[in-house]
Amino acid sequence: MNSTMDRRQLLRGAGMGGGALALSSWMPAWAQTNSPGLVRDLPVVSGEDIRLKIAHQMVTIDGRQGHAIGINGTVPGPLVRLREGQKVRLHVENALDEDSSIHWHGLILPFHMDGVPGVSFPGIKPRSTFTYEFPIVQSGTYWYHSHSGLQEQMGHYGPIVIDPEGTDPIVSDREHVIVLSDYSFMHPHKIFQKLKQMGGYFNQQKLTATDGEPMSIKDRMEWGRMRMDPTDVGDVTGSTYSFLINGHGARDNWTALFRPGERVRLRFVNASAMTTFNVRIPGLKIAIVQSDGLPVRPVAVDEFQIAVAETYDAIVEPIDDRAYTLVAESVDRSGMAVATLAPRPGMAAVVPPLRKRPLATMKYLGLGGMDHGGGGAGGCTPEHAAMGHCTMPEAGADAAAAAPAPAMDHGMRDFSVAPGVKKTPTVQSISPMPVDRMGEPGQGLADVGHRVLTYRDLVAVERNPDIRAPERAMRIHLTGNMERYMWAFDGEKLSEVKAPIPFLEGERVRVTLVNDTMMGHPIHLHGHFFELVTGHGDFAPRKHTVNVQPGGTATFDFTADAVGDWAFHCHMLYHMHGGMMQVVTVRPREDAA
């Protein structure tokens, strides 16, 4: 906790000298301290021919030099600004001594331009240039990043903004791109090795005999019996990470300018390797207007959780002539990224202290059905029904109500409730009664005393393009083992799977992701948008990445309309590297017949 205290003091101190910071040459101007915003003429890359160069470089994070992989000499890479309806050729030079790649996250494009080595193309060899070419058929906020090895952790990412063909329906006076990320001075291969040697290596907030947590001996024993750690919220934490906004550490006080009374559009991109952020701007309501690049009906919140690889556009309307602090706190509350919204450079507002880290409850082990109280039919999940606890509503009277201590009655590794899951050491537990958690605000945010965004709050502005009922449904289990640091879909790492997940072209399928682990997994399907099944019918929010809360489920419908092979994976970089990835193949019907 000492490091936490130090950080806090630093943050408070940072405000004083914030305006006097020198502009670092490796930072693009839109990300410079006191950036005047994107409405001005700024060095971005745009046009039909764009050149990007991937190379090693040094970065300075809060005054300390570190090694990075940047694009065109900056971390994050330059803002790629495009217009809907244009064609683009992106000439990507790899100046590294190893293979590299760029994946255009969230862009709808032909599969062989998607940029995943081994799935969509062979990759970009060292000292060579690859040209991506595809039409721009959408608008919104997206991003790009390496899909090779662990390069993304080292800075190989950047934002994409695509302006709509006509006038932008989201009206604003100015806008700022906010790229959230995590940086470590430890090499990512070393981070991964440490996790393999000791799953809880980076967790400096474990339970101790002297922590004063309001947790009974009985509960502590129960967690111990299950060999699960209720403090296991994030794998790689502020103990090694600096959390960045547009490449700046908290001390830099990156500032976004506004004039009081303006409508300011903030384009948030979570380009982190491993960090889910909780974002708030004390004193300002945040109106979410776009999710993963596509417009949603405005919903005003005080805070929102943004998982790795998600994007949100928000409108804020600061009226007062004062500075506001933008806080992006890591979900495990081991640190935060901080920036300032101010009418003039050199201003700073109070930086709130880190809040207490959350503790997982039984719900995080997929015992969520119990939380619905005795006899509640809503708690009857297929898994629970498989145990014969609640097959019929009438017979279920004795089920939920009569079960006194959930974990005692349910094996935490009962494969009969998950028939598709392979019985491997990768599967530490299987959620016995996972419930849909898309209506919940995310770990540690249920009791913060203000309104927090949930997926259920999102409603699409445009009617969904395909409103057919799904032809079939499938469940995919997100499985893991924190002790061995193994991660997989359905118990099988990508290195072990025999075949991809097949879909027929045009097929509409309902996919339920069941999280059998204690950690949120932001699951990304390449090449497609999917509609979250959150009760909004044909105005379901469309996303490319969905965070499945620990021990819970998330369900989406999607139309397999993009022929080819596509990556499908957890966007936690070390989970993917550990095997939590699959290939989805969409085949023309004549091919598959």
Next chain:
Amino acid sequence: MNRLLSIGVALGAFVAAVPALAQAHDGHGQQDAQPAPKPAPAASGCTPEHAAMGHCKMPEPVPAPPAQSSCTPEHAKMGHCTMPEAKPEPPPAATDPDCSPEHAKMGHCTPKTSAVDDTAVGTSLPAGDAPAPRPVAANYADRVWGKNDMQPARDMLRREHGGGTFNQVMLDLAEVKIAKGHEGYKFEGSVWYGGDINRFVFKAEGEGEFGEAMEGAELTALYSRAIDPYFNLQAGIRQDVGAGPDRTHAVIGVEGLAPYWFEVSGYLYLSNKGEVTASFAGEYDQRLTQRLILQPKVEFDLSAQDMPELGIGSGLMGAEFGLRLRYEIAREFAPYVGVVHETKFGRTADYARAGGSDASSTNFVIGVRAWF
């Protein structure tokens, strides 16, 4: 104590369970084979994005097909429903967060909105029960880039997503024993190398008094295989070195993490003289603060026969109880202080007394635990 003994029993059970595990695995593989696809009704998957790319033409709005049964093969297998006979129940209810249409249809729950909603559209509609397509190979990119260029990238993709190898060098104990006139030392270290499932493990340990030959020095080489989320089955060879007659042993054992976070291990040894011995150990890390950790540790050694030349009697020969308090300056480097009680039992104790040694001793130790 009970736990440790039961591990000995579990040892045999684990060995027996391995083939069963493999069988279960095979069975799953077969279940996963999907039936050949049925030609589904032609439906356009042409979204505006794809139409804009010129990949397809947008059809006129497609009316939603009649609702089908939501009985997927998965659910049928769980006994939730019967597949072909199940009569589709079309009333698509307004989605209740706690009771999705599928579950309502299975009779698992009743949506809060009891009124039938005829206007359900899009994601509010229940899913059908069409079969999944047949599995194919993930090689579609070969059509664009050619197999010669794609195959190496595919191999690397698999290696980089779950196929890695790792290693760890661990000096678990390196300590000095503080005993009047009998100052000594003890070390226990190991190295492992390999993937998630299969690993090579090398161990070395020894102890002794300063100025005298090393006792109880052992070198062990093991193949280690993960047999469940927490335990590894290990087998290999142990070579005794140091003072006294040396033995070579075949080793088989299990080590891992037991419920309540106990690190436990149990090994059986068969020496080149045909002797059978066993050792069991357990330890627990009690965090006092994030860096200060109290570690109780116990070890028991057993022998199936008398081995007078080694000073060992049959039965429980010795035990060691340690309590070490370490401070993790870094996770990888932790100095510690502790107290260790060693005791010999039965005929082994008699041999010790006959040789002029104490059958038991309690000493303070100071040392360091380190790994990388």
